[in-house]
Amino acid sequence: MKDKAISLLKQLTEAHSVPGYEDEVRDIFVEELSGAGQLSTDKMGGVYCERGVGPKVLLAGHMDEVGFRVQSISLDGFLKFLPVGGWWAHTLLSQRVEVKTQSGEKILGVISSRPPHFLPDSQRSKVMAMDALFIDIGAESRAEVEAGLGVNIGDPIAPVSAFTPMAKRDYYLAKAFDNRVGMACAIQTALELLGEELPNTLVSCGTVQEEVGLRGAKVAAAKVSPDVAIVLEGPPADDSPGFPKSECQGKLGGGVQIRMQDPTAIMNPKLVELVIATAEEEGIRYQVTMRSSGGTDAGSFHQANEGIPAIVLGTPARYIHSHNAMIDLNDYLEMVKLAKALVRKLDAETVAKLTRYL
Template sequence: MERIALLKNLTEAFGISGYEEDVLNILKKNFVGQDTLTKDRIGSIIAKKVGKSEKPKIMFAAHMDEVGFMVKEITKEGFIKFIPIGGWWVGNLPGLRVKIKTKKGEYIPGVIGSKPIHELSPEERKNLPKVEDLYIDVGATKNFNVKEKFGIKPGDPVVPETEFIPLGNSDLYMAKAWDDRVGCGLLIELLNNLTATEHPNTVYLAGTVQEEVGLRGAKTAAYAIAPDIGFALDVSICRDTPGNDAEAVEKLGGGVGILIYDRTMIPHSKLKDFVCELAEQNNIPYHFTSIKGGYDTGSIHLTNFGVPCLALGVPSRYVHSGATIISLEDYENVLNLITLIVKNLDTETLQQII
């Protein structure tokens, strides 16, 4: 599938944590024909690509889930109270267009509502609203019973309603769920690159579930794979917008984001050095970055006796909101780097790393 069409399909797919089926089906379609294709009991999918050697076993993980919401309850007036799934800043919520997926598979459009500014007291205007005071409006009126008309129930998943679009700068694309459909796209394109290339190892491509609520799918997938080396493919943070350091290296067009710290893992230093040397030898731009959140490698690196791991990111603006922006140039640089990693990471190199 052509890249833009693939990324559009992935980002527009519906899939909060625990409801990743639509994304899984896209990966499954693109993984068909590999040596083995398995699915664990909580929903992660793993494709195995055998090279010239069974080892080292290299795991690339990208999570299929996106941040969103879950229906908590429906008020007697027909408004929908919700639970945030994943990390949300409440300031991004009022006015956000969303859609709810019912048990029947129907999509119900709505908007997150709040008290209008005209009705806020001077004191209320000083503070952000509380999530419990917000609600989703799907068209409730006195004579329109939302429960009966739509069949919406507690537990139904909700995602932002955002179209995948190119911006005026043709290298930049805006969509929901780049976190982490960008990683899912990289898994598919890495596999395409390896199909016609010999590599001295065996590669496992894992589309994981429930990363946004605790790196859960990565834990079960890594247990199934027992990798020798692990990588998370995800977004990294841009710091190139107003209010940040004007000289920040974490920017659109900044190349591969190499994580030196997150709250779940400090990367393996020798693996990091190996990847940086590869990037430098092949003129692939990169920068070091950190984040207060975590990546799938936070679970992978604790598997069995330990797994050297590194997280690689595509720099992204406005992560964990209804619309995020990435650069296709950065995406291409990450793809080129991970392809080189697979071509060069043999048993001898593994021994030097560990």
């Protein structure tokens, strides 16, 4: 289980898959789950693996990561860019990125700005605005960028950051743990349940464009019409300096997060109770969270169709939406255990009780 987790997370975090261009993560999903169920896609690019009979249980991770796109190319060969998803400008200067051309080639670049040596004192201490940044790919002209390197307006741009073990055992540093931990869990859970007869129809899913408004989840809900949605995420940890320890709900090493509420969704209370009870019964380490900011695909799922009971399971990650996020692998492994235990429990009667109000 652990070796498979490491292999999956390395492949997925190092993939180049920003909103609207999730192809590399989708390819990994298809390769891993070929033969594990009926594979299909929706018309936005979401991908599905379905098997079984009974109520539909959706295990959904989103495939996209925060990234950028080429907005314009200057006459002297520098790229202006637009963020796709939520970036904090503090994290960007001097970071490496790759521009993926229409031919599939990846062009290395670095996010840059006017050097501080040439700035007045009043500007040196301020964070550079996003529109003051540019990407340097080592070109000398627009013609070299377009004709020589094949880079064009609209090309997607992703951070460059290798999946790297840290000195502390089971700690890893990489980009895009939001949400490659969720995608890994959707894949690994389906693989580890192979050979078991399930009391439901299991649909593992990779949605698209979560980082720009939970868009792909709307399409996934319409396509699958799930009876329950288990959203798998890489939410922000809150155990680093600057947070009160007494209020920490996302500690690395604290286990899988079970999210009860955020601004986009109030989770089905009966489903929350079932998830917590299951974790207790199985001896799975968990931490319950109530969030005043942020959101997940549950925001779209719980409002879709006639209403879909939804829950969010998460592997907390420090410094998400940056080039270097950090997880404790054991939290991810607890998420997989809980996802498997829930799938085994969600038979027709259990699912029906979640929305029985009369």
